[in-house]
Amino acid sequence: MPEQPGKQAESQGRIGVYICHCGGNISDHVDVKRVAEEVAALPGVAVARTNMFMCSDPGQALIQEDIRQGRIDRVVVASCAPSLHELTFRGAIRRAGLNPYLYEHANIREQVSWVHHGEPATRKAAVLIAAAAAKARRLAPLEPIRVEARRAALVIGGGVAGLRAARDLARSGLRVDLVERSPFLGGQAARLDRLAPTGESAAALVQRLAGEVLEDPAITVHSCAEVTGVEGYVGNFRATVTRRPPEPGRNGDRFPAAGTKPGAFVPFAGVLAAPPPAEAAETVVEAGVIVLATGFRPYVPREGEFGYGRHPGVITLPELIRFMAEHPQPDGVLRVGGREIRRAALIHCVGSRQIPGIHEPDADGNLNEHCSRTCCSAALQAACLIRERYPATRVLEYYRDIRTYGRGQEALYERAGRDGVVFFRYEADAPPEVTPAGGDPPLRVRVRDTLTFGEEVEAEVDLVVLAVGMVPGDIGGLVELLKLPVGADRFLQEVHPKLRPVEVAATGILLAGTCQAPMDVSETCAAAQAASVKAAALLHRGYVELDPFVAAVDPARCTGSGACVEACPVEGAVTLEEVEEADGRTVRRAVVNPALCTGCGVCVAACPSRAIDVCGWTLEQYEAMVDAIAAA
Numbered sequence: 050m051p052e053q054p055g056k057q058a059e060s061q062g063r064i065g066v067y068i069c070h071c072g073g074n075i076s077d078h079v080d081v082k083r084v085a086e087e088v089a090a091l092p093g094v095a096v097a098r099t100n101m102f103m104c105s106d107p108g109q110a111l112i113q114e115d116i117r118q119g120r121i122d123r124v125v126v127a128s129c130a131p132s133l134h135e136l137t138f139r140g141a142i143r144r145a146g147l148n149p150y151l152y153e154h155a156n157i158r159e160q161v162s163w164v165h166h167g168e169p170a171t172r173k174a175a176v177l178i179a180a181a182a183a184k185a186r187r188l189a190p191l192e193p194i195r196v197e198a199r200r201a202a203l204v205i206g207g208g209v210a211g212l213r214a215a216r217d218l219a220r221s222g223l224r225v226d227l228v229e230r231s232p233f234l235g236g237q238a239a240r241l242d243r244l245a246p247t248g249e250s251a252a253a254l255v256q257r258l259a260g261e262v263l264e265d266p267a268i269t270v271h272s273c274a275e276v277t278g279v280e281g282y283v284g285n286f287r288a289t290v291t292r293r294p295p296e297p298g299r300n301g302d303r304f305p306a307a308g309t310k311p312g313a314f315v316p317f318a319g320v321l322a323a324p325p326p327a328e329a330a331e332t333v334v335e336a337g338v339i340v341l342a343t344g345f346r347p348y349v350p351r352e353g354e355f356g357y358g359r360h361p362g363v364i365t366l367p368e369l370i371r372f373m374a375e376h377p378q379p380d381g382v383l384r385v386g387g388r389e390i391r392r393a394a395l396i397h398c399v400g401s402r403q404i405p406g407i408h409e410p411d412a413d414g415n416l417n418e419h420c421s422r423t424c425c426s427a428a429l430q431a432a433c434l435i436r437e438r439y440p441a442t443r444v445l446e447y448y449r450d451i452r453t454y455g456r457g458q459e460a461l462y463e464r465a466g467r468d469g470v471v472f473f474r475y476e477a478d479a480p481p482e483v484t485p486a487g488g489d490p491p492l493r494v495r496v497r498d499t500l501t502f503g504e505e506v507e508a509e510v511d512l513v514v515l516a517v518g519m520v521p522g523d524i525g526g527l528v529e530l531l532k533l534p535v536g537a538d539r540f541l542q543e544v545h546p547k548l549r550p551v552e553v554a555a556t557g558i559l560l561a562g563t564c565q566a567p568m569d570v571s572e573t574c575a576a577a578q579a580a581s582v583k584a585a586a587l588l589h590r591g592y593v594e595l596d597p598f599v600a601a602v603d604p605a606r607c608t609g610s611g612a613c614v615e616a617c618p619v620e621g622a623v624t625l626e627e628v629e630e631a632d633g634r635t636v637r638r639a640v641v642n643p644a645l646c647t648g649c650g651v652c653v654a655a656c657p658s659r660a661i662d663v664c665g666w667t668l669e670q671y672e673a674m675v676d677a678i679a680a681a
Contacts, residue, residue, distance in 0.1 A: 062093040064185050065121035066178060067112055069103035069128035071158055078162040080171040084127075087175050093186045095121050104134045112138070113145035122147070123185040127155040127178045132545060148190035150597065150665060155181040176681040183677035184670045191664055193594035194643045198284030199337040200224065200588050202581075205276055205527070206342035207322070208236020209570055210562025210577040212258040214340050217581035219267040223588060226334045227262065228271045232295050232305055234259040235319030236344045237563075240367060242374040243434070244570055245426040246457040252314055254570070259320035263312055271332065272322035279339070279530055280621070282644040283557025284593045286339055290332045295325050317371050337593075338584040339531070341541060342561040342577065343524045348400025348417065348517040351409070355396060355515055356483040361386055362492050363483065363513045366395070366427060373434070383439035385512055390442050393435065393512040394494045395428045396481055397448040401518030407478050419538040421518030422567040425452045428516040429461040429470075436468040444470045445508055447481045447496055455569060473498045473506060483513050519567040531558060532619075540566050551580045554647070556595060559583055598665045599646035600653065602639045604628075606660035609637030616655035622646045 066088045070076035081099050089097035096115050100108040103126055115121045124147070126138050131154040139149035157174040165173055200223050204215045207229025215227045233239065235255035244251050262268050271290050278289035295304055305321050314320050347367050352358035357365070364372075364385070372385060383390040401421040403410075410416050425448070432444045446465070451472075453459045466472075475481060479497050486493040490509040498506045521539040528535060534553055536542040541564050544552045551560045561580040562573040587593055600613075600623065609625060617623045622645040625637045639652075639661065652661050653668065662668060 062186070063095040063121045064091075064093045064123040064125060064182055065096040065112065065115050066091075066094055066098070066125045066127065066182060067103050067108070068097070068099045068157070068174075068178070069108070069126070070099065070101045071129055071162075072102060075128070075158050075162045075174075078166045078170045079157060079174045084171060084175045084178065088178050088182065091179055091182050093123075094182055103128050104137050109138070109141040112141055116142065116145035116147045122151065123188060124152045125155060125178065125181045125185050126152070127157045127174065127181070129158040130156050132548060150191040151185075151188050153181045153185040153188065176678055179677045179681055180674040183673040187667070187670045187673055188665070191597040194597055194599065196282070196284040196593045196595060196644045198588050198591060198593045199335055200591065201226070201336045202338050202340060202584050202588075203228065203276075203286065203288055203334055203336035204340045204342055204561075206236070206344055206562075206564070207231075207234040207259075207270070207272070207319075208342060208344045208562065208573075209238045209255070209258065210344065210564075210573045211236070211340070211342035212255075212262050213574045213577035214342055214561045214581045214584075215268050216258065216261050216265065217578055218340070218584060219262075219265045221581065221585040221589075223267070223337075223585060225265075225268045226271060226290070226336065227268055228274050228276055228290055228334075229322065230273065230275045231319070232272050232321060232323075232325050233315065233319030234262070234270070234272070234322050235314075237347070238570060239314075239319035240317050240371065242370050243430065245423075245430040246453075246455070246461050248430075251570075252316065255319060256314045259314075259322075260312065263320070263322065270322045271334075273325050276527065276530070277331075282642070283555075283587070283595070284337045284644070286336045286557065288334045288336065288339070290334050291329060292326045292332070293329045294327060316375070337588045338557045338559060340559045340561050340577075340580050340584060341527070341531075341533075341564050342580075343522045343527065343564040345519040345522055345563040345567070348421075348520050350399060350515055350517065351411070355399065355481070355513060356485075356492070357515060360483075360485065360492065360513075362388070362511065363515065365399075366424070366431060366514055366516045369431060369512075369514050370427075373438075378439070381439055381441065383435065383442045388491075388511055390439070390511045392443045392445065392490060392508065392510045393514060394445045394447060394481075394483075394492075394508065394510045395432060395514045395516060396483075396494075397424060397428055397446070397516045399515040399517045400520065402449065402477070404477050415539065417518060417520055417538070419518075419540075419567065420452065422452065422454065423569045424516040424518055426455070426458045426461055426569070428514075429453065429458075429465050431514070432465050432470045433461060433468055436465075436470065445473065445494070445510065446470055447473045447475055447494070449475060449477060455571070472500065474500045519563060522564060524564070531555065533558070538566075540564065551576060551583055557587065557593070595644065597643070598648040598663060599643040600641045600648065600650070600661050601664050602641055603660045603662075604638050606658050607638045608658050608660070609639065610657055611637075611639075612655040612657060613639050613652035613661055616651045618649065618651060619645050619647055623652055 085097045143149040155177045204227045241251035274292040277291045350357040356363040403416040481496040490511045495507045534542040559580040561577040
């Protein structure tokens with residue numbers, strides 16, 4: 050079990066307080082000079098300084114010089130949110146020779162200057178800094194928790210993100226187990242024909258990535274498999290992988306056709322990884338990190354939505370893409386379902402950007418309020434392809450907003466306009482109405498076009514194509530198993546979109562690709578690369594260092610009541626163990642596994658004898674902060 054951090058002690062009274070102007074973000078509303086003068090009189094404060102940008106090199110140098118000169122033995126920085134620069138200041142303190150955990154942060158930007166002005170802002174800033182200084186007096190040196198780490202990774206998901214992550218991890222020297230629940234590798238990308246905006250073959254990309262993965266001796270692929278159990282922590286995960294024969298219709302599985310050899314690409318299915326198993330079997334996989342690349346599902350319109358499911362002339366964009374790829378028509382006439390398509394309508398934002406009170410939620414009460422981001426480019430590319438291959442077919446596009454945000458994608462919009470695609474813009478509360486026309490063409494699309502100042506426009510068409518969005522994959526079991534954070538959009542949620550974009554709160558579990566948010570293929574590959582680089586950086590030394598802000602037990606106070614074990618939300622983080630006392634008696638005492646502990650503090654509140662504290666955030670430190678605030 051990893052070693053626990055040490056106890057804490059009170060400072061002898063040499064605290065350095067450093068107040069940031071934040072380029073005016075703070076100083077325009079807080080009288081920084083006056084706050085510094087007040088703080089200098091606080092008990093234990095030896096130095097109080099200000100700087101335009103404390104996070105800059107000159108700002109960090111102020112702190113380092115005071116440490117090297119022996120003026121201070123604790124540091125308080127009052128600036129922006131700690132999530133932005135806490136690591137910056139800890140690093141500066143460590144380089145100056147002081148323990149980096151003898152540091153406390155006061156947020157006087159988001160919590161003060163951005164919400165208060167004038168005297169109230171100045172007063173509140175002084176109070177928050179006083180509380181931080183009171184806590185700093187009671188900080189003690191802590192050491193990172195060192196956890197031995199296996200140089201191996203478990204990648205869950207065999208789409209483009211999983212394949213790219215597995216390949217990059219193997220190339221960095223790690224052993225990789227890749228788990229894919231279908232018989233095929235390639236995920237949703239294998240169900241495409243061409244990638245927007247380059248026109249690159251999706252099949253060629255999938256074949257290349259899957260081939261590299263299957264040929265790499267450092268990668269073991271488990272197809273027709275799911276992760277059914279996980280225990281352990283960063284550096285030491287143990288996962289149970291269960292392989293089952295594929296069941297047609299389950300998770301979109303399908304049996305490979307007879308004679309299909311492993312490594313072969315099956316159009317709109319993917320690369321067959323291995324022969325499907327004849328019966329269920331379990332394997333235990335050991336890994337230092339887990340990379341989630343579980344992907345997404347295309348939105349399935351409910352019956353009757355824009356006529357879907359009620360009229361054969363209404364299909365989804367993925368269905369059209371597959372149809373055109375599998376049924377090339379050399380005479381230059383587009384036919385779908387035996388009908389010549391003289392005019393086709395593409396409707397954007399189906400299953401995306403839904404608004405409460407306007408759109409109907411699904412059976413579980415969910416609305417897809419997010420933008421799926423890739424649909425506009427996919428619809429425009431399909432329109433351009435139709436106009437190129439079948440020039441006799443006219444294309445009408447009905448959109449709320451055109452969002453061609455990536456490199457080269459705006460050119461698709463311009464090209465569509467040049468190719469004669471006609472655009473109509475509609476408002477969210479007045480979507481196009483699709484009704485039977487009762488003749489030939491069989492469908493009628495009516496819309497109030499905001500491009501012509503609200504004029505009602507009606508067109509008879511032979512085909513309606515719904516540009517459906519992305520919705521989160523069906524991974525409820527994994528979410529529960531790994532206690533994964535899920536956002537309001539039901540995609541997996543990272544710790545911070547800029548500072549920790551592929552990490553979740555549980556250290557050692559990383560995100561790759563569209564399990565996190567809608568992305569195109571290039572973004573998916575970039576996210577997979579980021580996850581693999583983060584994983585390799587975690588494991589390359591053979592051990593992992595974790596922050597020591599975890600629960601610690603005072604054995605002299607512990608009575609073995611077990612209240613902490615019952616309250617702890619993380620299985621295995623706190624356990625009761627039998628220990629032998631000095632007098633020979635065997636008693637039960639709480640023991641914390643610091644690698645599993647998240648430092649939430651629930652056990653502290655539950656302990657009837659106050660035998661547990663969270664290192665770096667003890668009850669004594671909280672009390673000191675409250676006393677400082679009350680005295681202000």
